[in-house]
Amino acid sequence: MGYGSRTEMARMAKAGGIMLDGVDLTDVTKRIPITPDLPSRMEIDGAPLDPVPGLVILLNKPLGMTCSHKEDGALVYDVLPERWMRRDPAISTIGRLDKQTSGLLLLTDDGDLLHRVISPKRHVKKVYRATLARPLNGTEGDLFASGQLMLEGEDKPLSPAELEVVSPTEALLSVTEGRYHQVRRMFAATGNHVEALHRERLGGLTLPDDLAPGEWKLLNADEIASIFSAS
Structure with a gap:
């Protein structure tokens, strides 16, 4: 889970830095079952244990951040606790938003869920708000x-x-695919240019109004299930 090496964790336990059910856990040979309730029972250095594997994170992605582990510049992973980058399985984005697209982005260490969401067979809708350089010509809806x-x-x-259509230069577009720069290329095919793009919804999951750009939250089981409820 990224807290440290076996040696480091053993040293922390012996120093009283780990508690389980309110009691210091100093026996480093003790095997602890990884159950969903473990974060409510265990503390590391006075703070609740991080979520066990199977976490799903909803991030309000700001402009300028890249959905990558390796590229230069600001990355979406930079807003998460640094130790989470050492977790195994690794945390990955569910699909991608390009650097100049903001809004709802999911990250997870659950590979099965990731593939279910992005699978074309699932037809999970992604809703984007596009601000356009020129007024819509009226033919886009039928074409799309x-x-x-x-x-x-x-x-x-x-x-x-x-x-x-929201206004002459603003529209909501719902797609079920995730091709490279798809929304931008769709409007480009009509002779228009997307000046701003923001993802508002994924399946039945909507970006919360009180989640500011750069902020994130962990999803519960009901919120995860809602991804597939409107597909």
């Missing part, structure tokens, strides 16, 4: 819904997508 739109450089048309 047709299932016939072919993006430049590809040989397979996009699945049908839903467009909701």
Whole structure:
């Protein structure tokens, strides 16, 4: 879980830095079952144990952050506790938002969940709010819904997508795929340019109004299940 090496954790336990059920855990040979309630029973250096494997994080991704472990500059992982980058299984983003796209981003160490969310067979809707450089021309909705739109450089048309016009230069677009820069390329195919892009919803999960850019929260079982409730 990233707290330290076996030797470091043994040293911490012997010094009284680990408590289980309110009692100092100094026996470093003791085997502790990893159960969902363990964070409520164990403390490390006076703080509750981190979530056990199977965590899902909802991040309000700010502009300028990259969904990568290795690229230069600000990374989405930078907002998480540093030790979480040493967890095994590793935490990864569920899909990606490009550097200039903000909004709802999920991260998890649950590989099965990750693949369920991004699988084309699941048809999990992703809703984006796009601010455009030029007014909509009125043909976009039918084109996106047709299932016939072919993006430049590809040989397979996009699945049908839903467009909701908010204003002449703003729209909500719901897609079920995750192709490279898909939303930007869809509007580019109509002769327009996306100036700002923000993901508001993933399946039945909506970005909370009180979660500021750069802030994150852990999802509970009901919130995780809601991802698939509107797909």
